[in-house]
Amino acid sequence: MTTKNDYDIMIVGGGPAGISTWLHLHKYSPDLAAKTVLIEKANYPREKLCGGALGGWTETILEHLNLEINVPFIPIHTMECRLGKEVYYHEQHNFFRIIRRFDFDNVLAKTAMNRGLKLLENEIFIDVVRNNNSLIVTTNRGKYKIQVLIGADGSLSKVRNSIKPLKKQHLAPTIEIFSPANSEYDPEFSKNSVTIDFSPVSEGLQGYVWHFPCTKENQPFMNHGIGDFNIFPNKKRASLKKIFTRELQARNIYMNPKSWSSHPIAIYEKDCIISQPNILLVGDAAGIDSAVAGGIHLALSYGDVAASTIVEAFRINDFSFNDYLIRFQNHLVGKYINKLNNLSREMYEDHTKILPIIREIFRKR
Numbered sequence: 001m002t003t004k005n006d007y008d009i010m011i012v013g014g015g016p017a018g019i020s021t022w023l024h025l026h027k028y029s030p031d032l033a034a035k036t037v038l039i040e041k042a043n044y045p046r047e048k049l050c051g052g053a054l055g056g057w058t059e060t061i062l063e064h065l066n067l068e069i070n071v072p073f074i075p076i077h078t079m080e081c082r083l084g085k086e087v088y089y090h091e092q093h094n095f096f097r098i099i100r101r102f103d104f105d106n107v108l109a110k111t112a113m114n115r116g117l118k119l120l121e122n123e124i125f126i127d128v129v130r131n132n133n134s135l136i137v138t139t140n141r142g143k144y145k146i147q148v149l150i151g152a153d154g155s156l157s158k159v160r161n162s163i164k165p166l167k168k169q170h171l172a173p174t175i176e177i178f179s180p181a182n183s184e185y186d187p188e189f190s191k192n193s194v195t196i197d198f199s200p201v202s203e204g205l206q207g208y209v210w211h212f213p214c215t216k217e218n219q220p221f222m223n224h225g226i227g228d229f230n231i232f233p234n235k236k237r238a239s240l241k242k243i244f245t246r247e248l249q250a251r252n253i254y255m256n257p258k259s260w261s262s263h264p265i266a267i268y269e270k271d272c273i274i275s276q277p278n279i280l281l282v283g284d285a286a287g288i289d290s291a292v293a294g295g296i297h298l299a300l301s302y303g304d305v306a307a308s309t310i311v312e313a314f315r316i317n318d319f320s321f322n323d324y325l326i327r328f329q330n331h332l333v334g335k336y337i338n339k340l341n342n343l344s345r346e347m348y349e350d351h352t353k354i355l356p357i358i359r360e361i362f363r364k365r
């Protein structure tokens, strides 16, 4: 098998982190963007398990990249956070929107391709080995000799697994289902609201249950999910299956658990290794926060940090990436993740702090 030498940079994964890395690269250094290839194991449009809540500073990043992502969405004006009988309402017109990742990621990828991104679908990263100052990447289609590899391949990242020493990842299990919206049981749809319910913390859950309105094939649907961030692994674990079954039945949903979908969220921890010479991790491959765990805008921001790190590496011809962690920690995305991870420890140590901390997080936005 011959080794391809056509590219200097390879991005693995065409979710928001991978596409954003290329778009930022294209903005900061069109020459380097032209020498970049992105491989994606799926075929667009592809599904991604996600609540689709698009918030935080997403709009600022899209504006910075001069992007308009026109996809169907539901505007959210109220967020209702529950803890037993206590409720906190955050009211803000167009606070965030609910999109479908099927649409959003497809349009994001196509927009980048229209700007010149070389994106190879159905191409799967298999492994990477060092070859002096460069890397040899093997995919299901062949071998590439490259200078820089970006792991944007999500929470079960294979690129991350190639970084040594291998560190155990903090993975937060989630379950998610879609069901047709029922006006009697799902008030969120007509109210343009979402519910985030922390009540099961009394049963040991270190996370929440969510109920988001959405559409599927133009029909009113609901996205119901549960996540356990497992901040204190030594505490007794809650039964996600038991809690979720009960929450669904309270909404008149009786689905066989075998039909539920599940995918972990990767949590960033201070001692995570997010770079190595010639290799950078972005988005879920590097990790997100454990308080809110809304990772789309974080993935988009990681792209900014990675692109500026790469541009500087080529300028000074130093691919050690020793500065990546500092750049990440000094960037909004690193500061935000670190701050929220500290807050999540407080939340799950003392449940009375949950709603005041959530209020604080969203007020700051």
Ligand SMILES: Cc1cc2nc3c(=O)[nH]c(=O)nc-3n(C[C@H](O)[C@H](O)[C@H](O)COP(=O)(O)OP(=O)(O)OC[C@H]3O[C@@H](n4cnc5c(N)ncnc54)[C@H](O)[C@@H]3O)c2cc1C
Residues within 6 Å of the ligand: 012, 013, 014, 015, 016, 017, 018, 039, 040, 041, 042, 048, 049, 050, 051, 052, 053, 054, 055, 123, 124, 125, 126, 152, 153, 154, 155, 158, 174, 175, 176, 225, 263, 264, 265, 282, 283, 284, 285, 288, 293, 294, 295, 296, 297, 299
């Ligand atoms: C159940 C659930 C609900 C969520 N809800 C929300 C929410 O409402 N709002 C929010 O902001 N965030 C939410 N998140 C988090 C959000 O989905 C992620 O943070 C975000 O998708 C991270 O983007 P990414 O580009 O890093 O990874 P991904 O979006 O996972 O993209 C990774 C890409 O890499 C590709 N890939 C993987 N392996 C390979 C390989 N070996 N070779 C080539 N390509 C590969 C995949 O096909 C995929 O396209 C949720 C997550 C889960 C699990």
